[in-house]
Amino acid sequence: MATGMPNWLKQRAFLTPERTALIFENRTWTFAKVYEEAAKRTAALYKRGFSKGDRIGLLIRNTPEAVVLIHAMQQLGASAILLNSRLTAGELVWQLKDAEAAAMIYDPAHEGIAKDIQAELPCIESVQLSGEEMPVIREEFSLEDTCSIMYTSGTTGKPKGVRQTYGNHWWSAAGSAFNLGVSERDCWICSVPLFHISGYSILMRSVIYGVPIRLHERFNEDEINAVLKQGEGTIMSVVAATLSRLLRSSEGSYHENFRGMLLGGGPAPKPILEECAERGIPVFQTYGMTETSSQIATLSPEYSLTKLGSAGKPLFPCQLRIAAEGGEAPYKEGEILVKGPNVTVGYLNREEANKEAFVGGWFHTGDIGYVDEEGFLFVLDRRSDLIISGGENIYPAEVESVLLDHPAVIEAGVTGVTNEKWGQVPAAFIVEKEPVEEEELRRFCQSRLAKYKCPAYFIKVEGLPRNASNKLLRRELRNQFERDTF
Structure with missing residues (x-):
């Protein structure tokens, strides 16, 4: 039997309608306003003939319109295929065909590549939304339904479409909250792309927690440092390269409101971690991927200095172990295996890949690491690297x-x-x-x-x-x- 729960955005707009949901440049939107706009977009999708279960490609930038569109997809019950705007038309055509997409929705900035895609794939309808009609808003989400599809970078062979369910995103947000906590003052800075799990998961946490996100169209270290110095952001997701740029363009620490950098994207260079410690900038190293719907292990705040360089322990609903020759033992290196309700249900149309990735209920990440005697994870590298x-x-x-x-x-x-x-x-x-x-x-x-x-x-x-x-x-x-x- 499918597990249902109230429609996230509709429920959030009912519970805290006047709470800030989104900040972009000098504009703000409440959850009630985001829901109102999402309902209009849902109506436009419905008018075009789209319905629950359709797979629709999204070619979008980090804009308020993109946030509304992502929520509208959920109101309708369509699965969003998040398309990487850095790819070529040929690469995007391959993904749309592989996912059996019904359509592709794009913003004006991507009109040129959208035309190239449609020239190669005329059966795909390209849509710029407009118009209103009575929307069909879902009352409930089934946690087993596919919410989003994101294609892996394809380090070996063709990219694979990762299916992420509503349950995956729910448990990812819950696991993060159990570890980092949620404050009524929280405001998550989002300068990472919404088409990546790092950005998409921030949007999901916002509506589930009832906290605002401060959306940036692109990463700009000077703009973000100013926001952090002024106390207008409490948490930010970064990788080593972006954190390094923030450190280089600013001195000292940030406003007391700032709770920490969530640092992912691979092993972090120790010099960066040490500089943050010296400057009093909290850093929570994390480990996750598209297949785990963002984090699956994160260093708890109380260990951020004593376990420098560790990605922490598994989030509360999750499990982790090391597949090392001769069995698992502290400091023994091997492949990182994970299990949990935030782990993907599988790759789209990839039976063989699913058999290889999932063995005995454990997902094989392809990453190499070890755990110490206390169970803290240290990620060494990608096995392919x-x-x-x-x-x-x-x-x-x-x-x-x-x-x-x-x-x-x-x-x-x-x-x-x-x-x-x-x-x-x-x-x-x-x-x-x-x-x-x-x-x-x-x-x-x-x-x-x-x-x-x-x-x-x-x-x-x-x-x-x-x-x-x-x-x-x-x-x-x-x-x-x-x-x-x-």
Whole structure:
């Protein structure tokens, strides 16, 4: 029997209609107003012939209209396919076909690529919404229904559509609240894309908790630092690259209202964590992915300094273990396996991938890590990014952390490149803060790392390849090295 609960936005608008839901630039919306606007959008969708169960692609920016549209999809009962606007038309066509989308909705900024998509896929209806009609608003959500579909970045083979249910998003929000708490003063800063789980989950927490989000169309460190200094935001989701930019463009700590940075997107360089500790900026390192509907492990506030570098313990409804050779034991490295009600029900139309990913009820993440004697998780790297040199494992994140400790290095990315003698050796891509000689970097690494971990190559670049969430794309570094395009 399906588990139902009241329609989130409708219930929130009923319970706290005048509470602020959304802040964008100099405008604010209450939950009642967001619900009113979402009802109009739902009516427009209904008028176009869309109904519960349809899969609809969304090609959107971080705007109030996008927030309303996402909520409207839920009112109707359609599944939102969140499309990454950085992809090419061909890549988006592939995802829309794979998901068997009924239509694609886009905002004016994406009109050009939308036309390219429709030229390749004329059976897909491209829609810019307008008009009103009596909406059909759902009274309840079934926690088993698919709420959203997000495609993975496709590090191996074609991207896979991750199905996220209402239950997944509900338990993700609940697990986060059990750990970090919810304050009536909370305001979550959202400068990450709404089409990524990092941004989408903030929107879901907002309506479930009844707290506002301060939406930014894009990340701008000066704007966000000003907001944090003025006490207008309490929590913010970041990755190491964006946190580093915030630190570089500001001094000291933030307003006392600020509760902390939720730091995800892979292992965090220790120099960044140490600088935050020195400046009194709380950082809660977290571990999660599209398949876990955001966080699945997060460091609790009381351990933010004593367990520096750890992603914490599993959230209350979740479980985690390490698949290590010879069995699990403290500090033994292996693949991270997770289980919980926020874990995806599976990949869309990927029977074989689901069999490989889910074994005995546990989801295989493909990430490498270990737990200490107290059960705190330490994430080492993606298994696909692991460098094996002469039989020794080298974790790029460890080498990057050392390089970032050098005062002349502002960004660092490390990847494995082919070597006849050792199989692979590390190559380091460096963005300089000030000029530095390769030999100086080599000596610096040799003083802190085992010889086999030290980069064989140092390549100076203007910037590092990152995705829309600012995660480092190490496979692109490897491709650049092989093509010699740096």
